[in-house]
């Protein structure tokens with residue numbers, strides 16, 4: 001399948017060229033992560049497309065702003081035990 005419609009950066013709306021090295025970010029309120037561009041993941045819903053270091057910083061500031069807003073809920077509630085596997 002050929003992708004005719006190029007990807008756009010979610011922060012500055014740049015179009016992705018074939019040789020650009022971009023990142024993907026899972027929209028995760030708990031953890032800020034950037035992963036290297038992967039076409040298999042780029043189409044998955046819930047991933048942001050990030051074109052550059054400056055857009056990655058924008059993503060981080062936005063995430064930090066959200067994260068501080070999320071501190072309202074109790075911090076010590078053991079609802080997510082990821083250790084049990």
Ligand SMILES: [Zn+2]
Nearest residue numbers: 009012051055
């Ligand atoms: Zn960008």
